[in-house]
Amino acid sequence: MTRINTNVSSLVAQNRLQSSNNDLQTSLTRLSTGLRINSGADDPAGLIASEALRSEITGLNKAISNTSRANQIISTADSALGQVSNLLNDVRGLVVEAANTGALSSEEIAANQLQIDSSLEAINRIAQTTTFQGRKLLDGSLGFQTTAGTNFSKVKDLQVDQASLGSAGKVSVDVTVSKAAEQASVDVANIPAGIEATAATGDITFTSQTAAVASTLDFTLGGEDFTLTADTAGAAGDDLSITVVASGGTGTSPVVSKSGDDYTITLASDSTATADDIATAFNTFVDANDDDATLTTTGGTTNVGAATLTQTSLAGGADAGTAETATLNITADVAGTASNIASISYVEDSGTTTPTASFDSDTGALTITVNDATNVTLSSVVDAIAAGTDFTAEIETGGDFTTFDPTITTAASANLVDGVDLGGGLAEAAVFELQGSNGSEVFNVSKNTTIDDLVSQINLVSDATGVKATASGTTLSLTSTDYGSDAVVDLRVINEAATGTLTAAVGAGKRDTGADIQAKVNGIEANGKGNSLNINTSTLDLSLTVEEGSSDNISFDITGGGAKFQLGSDVVGNQQARIGINSVNSARLGGTSGKLFELSSGGSASLANDPSKAAEIVGQAIEQVTGIRGRLGAFQSTTLDSNLVSLNETLSNLQEAESSIRDADFAQESANLTRAQILVQSGTNVLSLANQNPQNVLSLLR
Structure with missing residues (x-):
């Protein structure tokens, strides 16, 4: 080509060199930043996807941080609760020790009470001072708040562990009870009414009056x-x-x-x-x-x-004096008909220096003998009657009548009441075993044991068996103290004649178990245990105890509270968790038997007032704290730890995805760089050659 105004070859070489320079610049940028996409022009679609992934990764990183922080908070609370549990165990030991009143002095029991008071103060202190970055964890500020609804007074104990309040900031709870909890019960019918043995009684009235005298x-x-x-x-x-x-x-x-x-x-x-x-x-x-x-x-x-x-x-003559009387009540020493009194007589005998009393068991005659020449005191007659082995006497009335002259004293007996032998009750002696949810006890009762005596004997050990007894007419009702499927009454007749009352009523024995409450919470079947029920879903985890045997429906609202943890990358309800941590001070720990503060000095369950109640309260408090620790541990292991693992895995996957979109492939970019460098060098050389062509054309003019 011999034209010089337009050097097409140079233009082509310039374009190719510019392209190669652009490629070289791109490779250098990617290799220097490590990113394949450094601007939207590099890959618009890839940039959009990458930025979306980056946003998710940022949220995940914060979610991981939040989960770790929540884990630390739960660990702090659990550590403090562990110390509360240790203190409660110490209190339980002190209560059990103080119940040994036969071996411990009052001073030792008082010392145990001081230790209990100190432990209660320590528990209250832990509840107030356990904090995380200034926020109290165990004072009840992290517990859920509720508003009473229908029949809320029937709720004896409520524990809201977890609740999702949603955008409304509250959740309504409706408890529909289809069947109340039941106790175990065994009836023993047709126990004849018991007749208690009574002693024979009688009265003797002495009358002393001065006779009229003639002039x-x-x-x-x-x-x-x-x-x-x-x-x-x-x-x-x-x-x-x-x-x-x-x-x-x-x-x-x-x-x-x-x-x-x-x-x-x-x-x-x-x-x-x-x-x-x-x-x-x-x-x-x-x-x-x-x-x-x-x-x-x-x-x-x-x-x-x-x-x-x-x-x-x-x-001169004298009129008759005013009559004075005195009455003695006489009672047989032994109940029954053996000492029945047929008559009480008074005899004057000049050979008797002090009063005597004799009883003829064949005729039932009780004879009192006094000296007819000596004044006799009424108390000496009482002593004479008591000196025997059959009867005792007491002065019912006497006024000033303390001494009387036998020569002017008369006596008459009245109000003779026969004694009654033991009757009714069990037809035969029996040995039976009674077993309840707390244990068993063997009873050995004799013939004629009354239904009231059976009630007394069974109730005397009801705390050890878990079975209480009541009498209704001739029916003995044995009922478990607890409700639910764990409650049991098992009556077994070990030894009794075939004609025995127990055998006729229950044969060799009879057993019955209670029934748990059946209810739904917000339409979901709840787990029932005795009078308690619980439900655990993704949005609601609670347990409550109703009044014993109640079948009333209950409603209430959860209006706030709880510790809310953001566990996901999106601020939505299903990526959040609320957990309630109630107060563990002495006014809140306990159960249906009472609260822990009642164990303090002067309280209704102090060692001096009711150690049995104290043991029940401490046991329920230990269960309560153990339940809180278990729930927090479950939340920590199943929710926080698993969430942390899941978030880390998701983060890894998203980072890999984002990297595959945005990060530069160094091997490829290094090859691209080498290629661009060669092309730039080649283009530069070619452009140099192309620019030399017009110079060659000028040689035609020489």
Whole structure:
């Protein structure tokens, strides 16, 4: 070509050299950055995919960081809970030790109480001071908040472990109970009503009263003694008088006359009347006139003549005194019919110096004997009755009646009540074993054991067996103290005659088990255990305990709270987890038996007040803390650890994908660089040659 205005070869060489330079520049850029895509022009689609992957990788890296942080928080809480668990175990040991009151002094038990108080303070301190970057973990601030709904008062214990509150910030919980929890129960029917043996009783009432005394007039006539006595006792005859006069006549018979209460006996001057004649004449006159006086003499046939009256004494009459009474209640020492009292009698005996009492078991006669010449105290009669082996006595009433003269005392028995022998109850002696969820006990009962006695014996060890007894008429009901499928009542008759009451009711034995509560939570079948139920889904994990045997439906709302952890790369509900960590202070730890603070000094479950209740509360508190630790551990191992592994694997895959799109292949780019370098060198040489062609054309002009 001989044209010089347009050097086509040079233009072609320039274009190719520019292209080679561009290729060289691209290779150098990729090799220097390590990236295949350094701008959108390099690979628009690849850039879009790469940036999307980079965004996901950034989120995953933060999710991994969040998961690691959550793991550290859970580990911190678990470490503190481990110490709380150790303290609770120490408290349990102190409670069990303090129950050994037969071997421990009160000072040692008080020392144990001080240790318990110190442990409770330590638990409260741990609950308040366990923090992570200033945030408290065990004070209840990370627990879920609830709002009561229908029948929420029926809930005795509620534990929300995990809940997804979603965009609404709350979740409603509806518990529909289809069947209440049941206790195990075995009935033993037709136990005859028991008749308790009673002792025979009786009363004896003593009555002492001063007798009325008649007025008397003593006089002497002719050397012989006479006594004029009023026939009517009392003061009414005190005006009685007598006069003896001598007349001038003759005769041997006395003449008696009366004016008012004054009697006159007239004797002849030459009277030969004897003392008996005078008494007979007087008494004949009195009888004929219905008077109330009697004349007596010791003179007999002595001739008193017309002697002059000599009065020697005048004794006024006295009315009867006020009667005093005293009653003794007498009871047989041994219950039953063997000591039945047929009669209680009172005997005066001059040969008895102190009161005695004797009982004839054949006739049932109880005899009290006292001295008829000595005043007897009522207490000595009581002592005499008690001195035997059959009866005891006590003074029911007596007033001032403490001493009485047997000669003027009477007695009468009353209110005799026969004793009753033991009857009813079990027809035969029996040996039976009763087993419950807590253990078993063997009972050896005798014939006639009443249903009430059976109830008392069984309930005495109900804490060891888990079975309590009640009586309804003639039916003995044995019921488990617990509810649910673990509750059991197993009655086995080990030894009893074929005619025995237990054998007739249950044969060789009878067994029954309880039933767990059946319910749904938000339409999902819950796991029931006794009166407790729980549910664990991806959005809700809770457990609650209802009142014993309740079948009421319950509703409430979870309105907030819980520790929320962002575990995924996207801020959405299904990539988040909320876990509740309730307070572990002494006011919150415990269960249906009570709370831990009740174990402190002066509390209802302190060692001095109720160590049995203290043991129950500590046991439930240990279960509660163990449950929290187990739940946190499960969350840590199954959620956090597995999430961390999953995130790391996803991150690796995404990084590999992003690298395959965006990163430079050094082998390929090195080859491209070498090729571009060669092409640039070649293009430069070719361009040099192309530029020389016009110079060659100029040689034609030389």
